[in-house]
Amino acid sequence: MTLSVADSAPQRPAGRRRSLAPGLGALPLRRLRWRGAATVAVLLLAWEGASRTGLLPAASMPPASQVLSAWAAFAADAAFWTAVGYTLSSALTGLGLVVLVAVPLALAIGLSRAVRESTWFIIEFLKPIPPVAMIPLGLLLWGPSETMKLALIAFGALWPFLTQMVYGIGQVDHVALDMARSYRLRGWLTASRVVVPGLLPFAATGLRVSASIALVVSVVTELIGGAAGLGREIVIAQSAGNLPGMYALILTTGVLGLLINGAFAAAERPLLFWHPSQRKDTQA
């Protein structure tokens, strides 16, 4: 194997022959929707009841109905959408940075033993550092700014994508490469038709995990570091004693996470239709 950048063994996005235990993305969507919606409804009702009967202290946990109406009020509030925009655009820009950094880095690590050996220690050292622990450093360097935010998002979200890419490069099929060489395929044809499609499943898995982390770090830097976005709005709502608003904002971050995951899953389907995890194995 090449470099193991992950603490756990790198996730295999399923080799050609083996298919992954289905993740949430692979469950039949309709069943997922029905059962999921029912569970949410039951939880909301339980929350409402617990809060009204005093089982939950109403002072720290207002009833669900209040939170939902605060949420509905946000929908017409431009400041709310601005905050959503800040959080989301930082997360996505940070993710873009991750791709820009990780692709050449993974190529260098995957293809050169010298690079692999000289970067192994530093990567294994940096990887377990939680991005939250870097906030003080970020604030010292850039203050509560967009730059600070992006730097920390990129730092936190880099590893899953990088790990998957390095692993994927190590898994490029030697038989397929021999085939390409024996037919004297030009370099760009080998790259675009043989190597890159084989890397896509790894890239997709890594990108999806990195996107979730990017969103989390985005909110955390706002919450602790004071950069503009949903995280800062949560702090403001809390200090103003606007608890329904605070919970509505927290729910918003969860919904954003779901949407990002869903968007990536939807984008994967047409690209990875051939992959054992996506296709229905029907033999002609």
Added chain:
Amino acid sequence: MQQSIIETRTGDAPAGEAVVELVDLRKSYGTGPSAVQILDGVNFEVRRGEFVCVVGPSGSGKTTLLKCIAGLLKPSGGRTDFEGQEVTEPPAKLAVVFQDYSRSLLPWMTVRANIALPLRNKFPKQERQARIDEALESVGLAGKGHLYPWQMSGGMQQRAAIARGLAYQPDVLLMDEPFAAVDAQTRIDLEDLVLEVRDRYDTTVLFVTHDIDEAVYLADRVIVLSGAPTTVSHNITVDLPHPRHQVDTKREPRFAELRAFVFEQIQAAKSNTVRNRADA
């Protein structure tokens, strides 16, 4: 004994132009004290239009040999020539059908696109389509080009890999145990298919196999490799009439003789290998 009725050639150059020629080919893996000599001076040639089968014990270096001929591996000594030129990179007029069809066909492309890939930059689009259709037809996959490899059975996938080699219209087709992973009935079908398309495309074939029956049935000549470190132990002309027939050919006493002879040589090579390993 059997030597008297089996013509084995060691050295006397046959008539006809040699398209592939191995001259004292050596290959070892690894370096320094951990180096292992696999091929230890292999000499034989394949003439134009010939169907040559290579048999040898498992691990004797058949795949290694094929990769050297295909320009995918650099020999550590001696050389292989293709059409009179020393092989330093994969020759343009040579195609390889790999044993592992499920990995040599790209799952993200239809069978048609897989076959088309090596033809890009080689033929104009119009001719490409015609060649693909013809190749698909000759392996019995006409109208199946729109399928993805994973929508096909193992036998169909191997046919698709053969079609890719045929559409490329190489002078020489190298096949590395192409039927090892398919069932017996499919194997018989594919054997006859290969003989048929060989005649149709007039291709020279170098075919590696484990199966002695298969080797004698298909070949004009069988090369028997000794156990590692490997050399050519026998070079046997198969003087069975053409066209071959699964029942009639295999019923001929001559077939049985040849088959038994090759079998004995491989057994001898195997026990040699065991002895060599024990000595080491």
